[in-house]
Amino acid sequence: MKPSKEIRILLADDEPHILQFLEMGLVNEGYTVQTAPDGMSAYSLALDFRPHVAVLDVMMPGMDGFHVCRMLKEAGNAIAVIMLTAKDEIDDRIKGLTLGADDYMVKPFSFDELLARIGARLRNQFPDLLGEVALGPFKVDDRRGEIRYEDRLLELSPTEYELLKYLVLHHGMVQSKAVILDKVWGYDFGGEENIVEVYIRSLRDKLGDKEHQLIRTLRGAGYRVDLP
Template sequence: MKLLIAEDEKSLNDVITKKLTHEGFSVDSCFNGADALDRLLYADYDLAVLDIMMPEMSGTDVVTNLRREGKQTPVIFLTAKDTISDRVAGLNLGASYYIVKPFSFDELIARIMAVMRTASGSVTNSVTLGGLTLHTDSHITELDGKEITLTGKEYDLLEFLMINKGRILSKAKILSHVWGYDYEGGDKIVEVYMNYLRKKIDSGRDEKLIHTVRGIGYVMKVEK
């Protein structure tokens, strides 16, 4: 998945680029709107993350020119401005999301993945991996066609894992997303709940879905 990051604040640009690269994305970056437009017109990107206030050309002008040329590259706007009129203007230009600074990196990742699912036409109210299906609207979980019962926290954990299926998630990332940044109980709780899920999902099945990546964290994938 190839992304373009256009953000004139170098420190933020560097952080976003490094973190997205670490997450497995192919990332190009630039620091002004004119450069962003040039890259988007003459190269194929799966998604662009654009700051609105940039030198030479604003993020909104980049998108206006991009659409005029017939390019429909999905866009996420970053901005320090948070008014209803700004949001409406950005969305009317065809932006998929409008993220207000400061933002959490997990939020950016979630928005990127949501845009990619939309662009691929795979947006549904369910997520499937192997014989496991998670219905995100009703919170019903089915394994091999049969409903399984999960507690609220088990569901929250499984949903985060399923949305990020195929990606290795550290215990720290899971803890902060599922239990919140202010949770003070330590990351042992992650192991406890992963064991709960394993008993309900992987126990007695040849096709294992929850995997430990030693020294790093966990990943959801099909493996026999």
Template sequence: MRVLVVEDEAKIRSFVVKGLKAEGFNVDTAANGSDARLMALQTPYDAIVLDIMIPGQDGISILKELREKRINTPVILATARGGLEDRLQGLNLGADDYLPKPFHIDELVARLRAVFRRSSGALLNLVKVEDLTINLGTREVKKGSEAVELTPREFNLLELLMRVPGRVYTRTQILETVWNYDFDPNTNLVDVYIKRLRAKVDKAEPRLIETVRGVGYRIRKG
């Protein structure tokens, strides 16, 4: 799940990013209205956490522009301005939720997953290849009828591969998407996590997770 966090206070922004990444989210950030507007218009985020009081274009006007352009990315407004008028204005313009500051990161995570479930629909949350199923909303994984426990990073890697069965992802693409890392030719991080995934969800031959030599990895089409 890719999230844009719009927050001008560096300490709060760092706190939120750290908490969301620990829960397996991919996070981009913006510290002002101009950057936030461009990123929200150009990138298909799964959700946006949008502070109202930011330098430049304020959060309310960004939200209004998104909805006028029929961009329906779920938006959670987060602000210290907790008055009824502010909440109503944001919700009437199409905000999906409202979270007053200060807030606990667990509450933000729960609300993000809730708006994502509502926006995508229960059926769209399920991705299945043969007997392997993942639920994008609840982040549950099943191999046949057996539940499988994955770490947040393992889940994100499996989700990436399963969204488009048959598509080959290079190690660079996987690092950039799952870890937000630039490619390091000396790292074997992707290979280590592929090995972990296989041990949990892909023990039997023929493998669902295929190695494409000299290129990367893919989930074979069922």
């Protein structure tokens, strides 16, 4: 999927080889990219560059990613922030999200996963930039709140739409029930995890996925959408 309009992405990391690798990959995908080696230059650059998405490393000299995230959000500009960290610590994740971060990734990560997360943030916060997204047999139109499968409009409830959209946009990646509940129902959802099974069953019925080849169940891990 290539951006339909200019989409600006800011990358901030103090490891030059990571910056170069990510910049080359994102430019190849059609994004306009600028990079910064530390937090202060990242914030200064963002004021003029006005990125749609900022990918910030947590541990940077001078001003860390948490500080940059807070300042960018307080500046009032519409921006999606993805935090990068080398530590899989829940305290870091909570701190980042509390300061306004929109997503969180733990190093090392795959470039495809970063692409998927950037795409998800753009669809959620800047849907007019992308329009309709075609992925395999699916077409997701977030402006209309519609999903087509093999050119057939699916009759979906709002929750079914959000669940299927999330699984399709993150195709190829296993999604646990806990993650699905957090992303689709919200972190403050107080119900049971089994609600996910109920909605997955309904989606399979509407997709005609009797053999579970489209929405796969990975026992003990979660669900994954596989596209041709």
